[in-house]
Amino acid sequence: MSEGALPKEDAVLRVDDLQKSFGGLAATDHATFAVERGTITGLIGPNGAGKSTLFNLISGFYEPDGGTVEVNGTDVTGMEPYEVAEHGLIRTFQTPRKLEGMTVREAMLVGPRNQPGESFVKLFATPGAVSESESANLADAERILEDFEIDHLATQPATDISGGQMKLVELARAMLAEPEVLLLDEPVAGVNPTLAKKLKDQIRRLNEQGTTFLLIEHDMEFVMDLADPIVVLDQGSVLTEGTPDGVRSDDRVIEAYLGGGT
Amino acid sequence: MSLLADPKAAFADLTRPERWVLGVSVAFMLFLLGALLTGALGPTYFLFLVGLAGMYALLSFGLNAQWGFTGLINFSVAAFFGIGAYGSALMTAESSPIAGGFNPLVGLVVALVVALVLALLIGIPTLRLRADYLAIASLGLAEVVRLVVLNERWLTNGSAGVRGIPSFFKGWPVLSTFPETMPGLRLVVIPGSPIILGTSFWEALLNVLLVLTFAGVTFLMLRRAHQSPWGRVLRTIRSDEDLARALGKNTYSFKMQSFILGSLIMALAGVFYTHLNLYVGPGDLDPITTFYAWVAVILGGSGSNRGALFGGIVIVTIREGTRFLNDFAIPIDPAPMRLLLIGIVIVAVMRYRPQGVLPPQRELIWPSAVDGGGTTETPDSGVREQKGGGGDE
Numbered sequence: 202m203s204e205g206a207l208p209k210e211d212a213v214l215r216v217d218d219l220q221k222s223f224g225g226l227a228a229t230d231h232a233t234f235a236v237e238r239g240t241i242t243g244l245i246g247p248n249g250a251g252k253s254t255l256f257n258l259i260s261g262f263y264e265p266d267g268g269t270v271e272v273n274g275t276d277v278t279g280m281e282p283y284e285v286a287e288h289g290l291i292r293t294f295q296t297p298r299k300l301e302g303m304t305v306r307e308a309m310l311v312g313p314r315n316q317p318g319e320s321f322v323k324l325f326a327t328p329g330a331v332s333e334s335e336s337a338n339l340a341d342a343e344r345i346l347e348d349f350e351i352d353h354l355a356t357q358p359a360t361d362i363s364g365g366q367m368k369l370v371e372l373a374r375a376m377l378a379e380p381e382v383l384l385l386d387e388p389v390a391g392v393n394p395t396l397a398k399k400l401k402d403q404i405r406r407l408n409e410q411g412t413t414f415l416l417i418e419h420d421m422e423f424v425m426d427l428a429d430p431i432v433v434l435d436q437g438s439v440l441t442e443g444t445p446d447g448v449r450s451d452d453r454v455i456e457a458y459l460g461g462g463t
Numbered sequence: 464m465s466l467l468a469d470p471k472a473a474f475a476d477l478t479r480p481e482r483w484v485l486g487v488s489v490a491f492m493l494f495l496l497g498a499l500l501t502g503a504l505g506p507t508y509f510l511f512l513v514g515l516a517g518m519y520a521l522l523s524f525g526l527n528a529q530w531g532f533t534g535l536i537n538f539s540v541a542a543f544f545g546i547g548a549y550g551s552a553l554m555t556a557e558s559s560p561i562a563g564g565f566n567p568l569v570g571l572v573v574a575l576v577v578a579l580v581l582a583l584l585i586g587i588p589t590l591r592l593r594a595d596y597l598a599i600a601s602l603g604l605a606e607v608v609r610l611v612v613l614n615e616r617w618l619t620n621g622s623a624g625v626r627g628i629p630s631f632f633k634g635w636p637v638l639s640t641f642p643e644t645m646p647g648l649r650l651v652v653i654p655g656s657p658i659i660l661g662t663s664f665w666e667a668l669l670n671v672l673l674v675l676t677f678a679g680v681t682f683l684m685l686r687r688a689h690q691s692p693w694g695r696v697l698r699t700i701r702s703d704e705d706l707a708r709a710l711g712k713n714t715y716s717f718k719m720q721s722f723i724l725g726s727l728i729m730a731l732a733g734v735f736y737t738h739l740n741l742y743v744g745p746g747d748l749d750p751i752t753t754f755y756a757w758v759a760v761i762l763g764g765s766g767s768n769r770g771a772l773f774g775g776i777v778i779v780t781i782r783e784g785t786r787f788l789n790d791f792a793i794p795i796d797p798a799p800m801r802l803l804l805i806g807i808v809i810v811a812v813m814r815y816r817p818q819g820v821l822p823p824q825r826e827l828i829w830p831s832a833v834d835g836g837g838t839t840e841t842p843d844s845g846v847r848e849q850k851g852g853g854g855d856e
Contacts, residue, residue: 260709286711298706300699302766304826310692311699314711318692318829321720325687335692335832356826378710 209235212271213382213413214259214290219268221258228254230437231268236382241404241414243428245421245448247458251437252417253295256386260292261285273381286314289381295390295417297367300359305351305370308359309342310335312377338377345373349403365396372400376407383407385416389423401427425449433457478824480816484773491780500652506660510667512783514739517674518732520775522752523759524681524768525728530757531766532694533721534701536598539585539605540756543578543726545748547733549612549619550574552743557627560620567631571734578730581608582723590718597722609748624744630666631673631738642666670739677735678772681728685768688724690827697721698766698827729756755782758805762812764819773821781805 209215212235221229228251236242246252257263259270261282269278272288280288300308316338317323318331346352349369354362362370368388375383388404389397397420404427408414418424424431425445433440433448435457441448448454477485498504522540529535551570553559565573585604589597612619619625632638642665650658688694696717699707707714737743759778763770785801812819 262705262708281713282705282708283711283713286709291711292709294706294709298703300702300706302702302823303695303698307695307826307828310828311695311707311710311712316692319696319712321688321693321724324691324693325684331691332829332831335829338692339828339832374710 209237211238212236213238213273214415215269215271216255216259217269217271219255219258219270220266221254221263222266227437229258229265232434232438233268234432234439234442236413236415237430238381238413239408239411240430241408241416241428243424243431243445244415244417244434245419245424245431246434246440249436250434250457252434253386254437255434256292256384256417259285260290260384286378286380290384291375291378291380291382292384293371293375293386293388295386297364297371299367303359304356305359305362306339306342306346306355308370309346309374309377310338312374313338313341314378341377342373345376348406349373350399363396365392365400368392368400369396369403372403376412380412382413382415385414385418387417387419389418389420397423480820481824484821499658502653502658506658507664507667510664510671511739512779514667514670514674514735515783516776516779517671517678518736518739518775519755519759519778520678520772521674521681521732521735522729522756523763523771523775524678524685525725525732526756526760527725527763527766527768527771528685528688528728529722529725531760531771532689532697532701533718534594535590535718535722535725536594537601537722537725538598538750538753539601539608540729541748541750541752542601542605542608543581543729544733544736544752545608545612545743546578546581547574547730548737548743548747549625549733550577550730551734552625552628552737553619555629555633555737556625557629558620558625560617566634567629567738570737571731574730574734575727578726579723582726583719586719586722590722591715605748605750605753609745612748613745619745622745624742624746626742628737628741628743630669630741631735632669638669641669670735673738674735677731681731682768682772689766689768689823691829693717693720694827701766755805758809760819762808762819764822767819767821767823770819770821774819777808778805781808 214236216235217233219229219232220227230251232251232255244252244255254263258265261277261280261284264279269276270285271277272285272290275288277285277288277290300311313334317327317334323331343352343355346355349372351366351369351373354366354370359367359370372385372388385404388400392400401423404414404416414428416424416428418428429444430442431445431448432442433451433454440453440457441451443451474482495504495509499506499509522544525543526537526540529537551567551574553561554563554565554570554573555567556563581604585597585600589600613622615621630639632641642662645662645665647662648660650660652658696707696712696714699710699712700714700717704714707717736747755778759774760771761774762777763772763774781804782801785798785804
């Protein structure tokens with residue numbers, strides 16, 4: 202175990218000794234940490250610390266050179282992203298992904314997993330079941346849009362809304378996939394303060410309802426207010442982990458951010 | 464909403480491009496009717512053209528299922544078309560160098576199975592990679608299939624092609640002898656130029672019914688698939704494959720399904736062509752067929768089944784309509800004229816309406832879910848209209 206890691210009884214995500222290098226650069230260098238069920242865990246670190254690489258490794262977009270990733274006690278190392286998602290881990294992206302030609306609620310409906318209507322055969326064999334699940338999903342989508350207070354956008358083209366609204370839609374859609382642990386890559390980057398506060402409230406509300414979060418964020422105020430514990434990444438490995446106050450006053454963290462290197 | 468119950472409301476419900484297309488189509492049909500009645504256009508030849516239009520519509524449907532739905536770039540439309548054409552020709556023709564003389568239905572099944580195998584062979588290695596690799600591999604595939612057909616004489620008769628292909632309805636009860644048993648009709652609409660409807664007319668009519676069945680069934684199937692959750696995953700892949708993967712969709716499997724579906728529809732077009740033309744040769748596998756299909760899909764609006772249908776008809780109109788240009792004393796060979804016209808059409812579409820003439824304009828949600836899902840609200844106008852076509856509303 203890495204120094205500073207807290208003991209975790211019920212970890213929904215466990216990353217152990219994960220390694221990945223691109224050429225000579227060790228982007229992820231024996232990173233080890235765990236995310237306790239029911240928490241909002243923050244993942245911070247200076248630019249180039251390897252946060253996004255770590256996300257890509259965990260969610261299956263990159264294949265690790267070594268180490269393991271466990272979701273809900275299942276080893277998902279080296280699995281395809283869709284398989285990792287099936288085990289309950291959903292991620293969002295740093296830049297909002299646009300679904301051209303879809304309305305917001307259409308884009309939302311991509312979220313639910315294992316829809317019967319996603320099987321070509323069932324479209325013709327059991328159209329009734331497809332209808333039923335589609336109605337249920339549509340109702341869910343509209344309920345979640347209402348919870349997020351963006352239901353007025355439902356029939357807007359998904360590409361015509363603001364960047365902040367896209368982030369909200371993305372979070373809402375991820376919730377339709379019913380994740381056990383949701384990885385958010387910079388949820389408030391480029392979002393105005395009002396929407397950022399809204400996002401924060403939403404994340405907190407969803408967390409209270411039982412979703413575990415792991416989020417990368419550069420906005421220190423945002424992450425320190427929302428997340429506990431906070432994992433600090435530097436040069437591909439875990440520097441320390443602790444409460445927001447503990448991390449804030451940690452000399453090594455300050456040094457990593459200021460780039461002292463001494 | 465129903466067209467018959469309330470035509471005025473149905474018309475008002477259309478978007479501007481839809482009205483435009485409707486108007487042009489009606490005018491074009493009146494023009495054709497006039498040409499038929501005055502005897503300027505032979506009814507048998509006209510039905511052949513309708514068959515050809517249906518065939519191009521099928522090809523466009525197939526490509527639309529790949530490119531329009533999922534964004535797969537397939538440059539081997541001609542190869543899958545050729546597989547369908549040769550597959551059924553070789554199974555059914557008397558002059559077939561391998562076992563010929565089977566029932567055309569056997570030919571249909573064999574052609575589709577061969578197309579399926581070929582789609583798997585090309586899809587398995589390339590669909591896991593970025594989109595460009597499928598484009599490259601399919602370009603190569605088209606040439607490989609064409610050259611195999613040209614050179615493997617023991618299998619395909621080589622450059623001589625396959626002759627003696629029966630009609631699709633050979634061996635069917637009633638329909639196989641239908642054209643012969645129908646009486647010859649002589650219609651006189653304009654005195655002095657009677658219209659004669661003989662055996663060949665009834666044969667052509669059967670072919671038209673066949674292609675209408677093929678294209679109709681395909682259209683309904685694709686329409687249902689397109690507005691289903693299945694189609695939604697394909698559209699997500701087209702926009703952003705990584706997003707689909709992150710949401711737990713097995714994108715490789717979805718891309719494979721879309722690719723196979725499209726390839727089978729193209730092969731179906733080939734099967735029909737065989738029994739329409741009653742001769743297939745290596746020339747039918749020329750890349751130009753691929754590009755006609757691409758032009759049809761882009762012209763109609765990628766992702767739109769109606770657009771693909773429209774595009775297919777426009778292609779046949781240009782291809783065959785140019786034959787009549789000589790009649791109007793334009794002393795130009797129609798063949799280069801054809802390519803020029805198609806080039807102009809593509810440039811004009813790209814310049815003035817890059818999303819195509821009839822892009823998908825309505826929200827695509829499983830219809831009964833929207834009706835019964837507690838929401839009566841429908842979008843004011845099409846998704847793409849709001850996005851790109853600012854001048855259209």
